[in-house]
Amino acid sequence: MTTIRRGDTAIEVITADITTLEVDAVVNAANQQLKGGGGVDGAIHRAAGKARLQEACRTIGGCPTGEARITEGFDLPARSIVHAVGPRWKDGTKGEDDLLAGAYRHSFTLAAEHGVRSIAFPAISTGIYGFPKERAATIAVLQCLAAADSGKFERIVLCCFSSEDAEIHASALTREATS
Ligand code: AR6
Secondary structure (H helix, E strand, O other): OEEEEEOOEEEEEEEOOHHHOOOOEEEEEOOOOOOOOOHHHHHHHHHHOHHHHHHHHHHHOOOOOOOEEEEEOOOOOOOEEEEEOOOOOOOOOOOHHHHHHHHHHHHHHHHHHOOOOEEEEOOOOOOOOOOOHHHHHHHHHHHHHHHHHOOOOOEEEEEEOOHHHHHHHHHHHHHHHHO
16 A cells, blocks of 8 residues: 555555445446446445445436546445546547546545545546556546645545556656655
8 A cells, every 4th residue: 555645635545446445435437327337337336236326326317428426325335426437548639638637526526515535536447448557547646636735635545456556556646746
């Protein structure tokens, strides 16, 4: 685990299953339909309780790429789930960077509006959506640093699913935090 402190905020990189984390909110790497799917989305839907989470998502209707929506956490230890829709990677010239940054930024804004003080993110878009991992990690940590500077969060967790991903995020975090 790597932790840096920025003002009153701790930013951590850990390797874990995000569904087990005791934080105010976990972020889901969702699709525009908010219908559930594979990867971390499938894991969150299973752990939260499929029927109730699907019903909550159905009520919301959907979410454009680069934005986020919030539901209850149901059976998760987390009180809330922020459903963020990252972009599918195409070739890097289709606005992917801005859309990914938007998914993180919007998640933080929505979370803060709901009184969330601790929040955990998966590596949005880097699985099924194919976003290059180092490039996505840099975008993620820059948004985390900006959110820390807002003073609205006590704890921001970048929850990686493999130690290789955690190393990529930890080195991006230490590099960007000191630059
Ligand atoms: N905890 C933490 N991270 C996880 C977990 C977990 N339990 N499971 C997977 N990851 P992906 P995307 C990591 O594919 O690329 C879905 O079908 C995974 O190793 O879940 O944004 C949605 O419905 C990777 O690092 O999300 C969308 O259609 C990261 O989570 C689409 O996939 C993101 O991988 C979204 O694709």
